[in-house]
Amino acid sequence: MNAIEIRNLSKSFRGMYAVDNLNMTVPQGAIYGFIGENGSGKSTTEKLICGHLVPDKGEIKLFGKDYTDAGVRARVGALIENAGCFPNSSVWANLMMQALNLGIQNRDEEIKRVLKIVRMQDNAKIKFKSCSLGMKQRIGIAMALLGNPALLILDEPINGLDTDGMRIMREILVDITQNYNCTVLISSHILGELEKIATHYGIIRQGRLIQEMSAEEMDARSRVFVSVKTPHIPSALTVLQRKFADVRYEDECIRVYDVDDTESIVRCMLASGQPVSAVEKNKVGLEEYYIELMSRKESD
């Protein structure tokens, strides 16, 4: 069963389509990385799924049921833009209110459980407004985790976090999908981080989903390259460009694309008297894949 199924979804603001005939499928149990540039429609799509916005047309199904179904909605947690907490209330009070809203029986235990997951158990008494950005994001996750959600929708949850905060967030997300039977839809601009956890990707552009794939498919589609380090860049570049089709100088080394045979490259370099400091086989990462896809779409 799919956790989210969206068909022909559209939403406009003053005649401008933020989401335009969007089709999207998020499999159950996935960590779905939702990628797109600013204003591409990621947040709008997430708000539509959460029921914050009213769609112009289209269909949204969560676990095979209409997205307005109260039974399904009771198992949806979200962190959209901010945690949605009362600044003058304590972390505990904010969580208590959401626990009451969800009709959770053992509220104290449940709050302690989610605070432990997000590693905030020692900060329950402090006021929300006194929390750091990273703490606020984690409280938002804790709020979304109350009641053991089947679907978690997170809009830029790692924005503004430091390296340690990002690592904690990453571990939390992997933990909840593996141990709590939860599906996660996460949007982020920090593609390097997303790449470490996502099992599926959806790339949105101008309100339309232009690509949807699993991490394995993404891996298979990614271009391979061999990176070569040499002290004589210009002459080595000329030598390699004569022999190979796509050779570029990127990230302080020469990249020879669509080639995974390091030997032939080293042989070519040595034959022309070019020294080789280092040579390494590699694959294009999510970030580069995304940039390339976007530039391709731009030129189309």
Place this chain on the structure above:
Amino acid sequence: MENTRELKFEQPSFFKRLKGMLGVDFYRLFHTPLFYIFLGIAAIIPALVSMGAMGGGAKGVEAAEATAMFTNAWQIIAAKSPLYVINDMGDYANMNMVFIFGGIMISIFIGHDYKSGYVKQLFTTHAKKEDYMMSKSLLGAFSMACMCITYMIGGMIAGAATGLPFTINAGSLICAILGKMIMSLGWASLYTFINIIFRSKFGISIALCFVLGTGIPIIGAAAVIGNTPALNIFLYGSSVYACLSANFVSVIVCLSVSVAWAVIYNILGSWILSKRDCY
């Protein structure tokens, strides 16, 4: 994928949903100072009203005229008779003022729901739009009913302090206070409706709640069409009708009008919420 075991989705009943929403609202009401501040304001108003009635320290003829505004301590709580056209401040300055301050309190309460973004948390989960309208209306009604009680206590203390007599038909007094407390539901629904239209712009909501709470439109209408009981179909009209000459019929009128307007505003509010984006 290993995590694809079957999930169960239990349908929450209407009462479970409403109980959850009321739980949130009442928890917030009792755990933030807003409610207690407004209870305090409602208790202080009668003292200010009675001070005004005593002429605020004026002497001689001026003080005598001012004192004449009230001849009985209970007039601090309700007018002698249902006068829709205001002759003097004494007709106006009574427990009806709770409905003005109640409007401001509801505006701040709902405004913070939107401003903090908490409304997103509510609507992401199983809460329906009608649950939100209903819960806020009931919460507002409870708050205003509590304010009526603190106003009454404040009024009794102020009445005792001014030395005005407390002679009254107990039945009429109970009907008047009960009528005004019942009217809280209608007023709270109106204010909730106004606030879901203006959402986070609670400055506009406060201003509008204030204007409607003062009863200016009805007082204006009464000035044109006269002192007619037909005005009882409106919230302000019925609130005035719950006066010191009230009886059981007055309570029934207040109940009918309050519930009718509460239903109308709840239906309209739920419809607007379901058709509009949350923020």
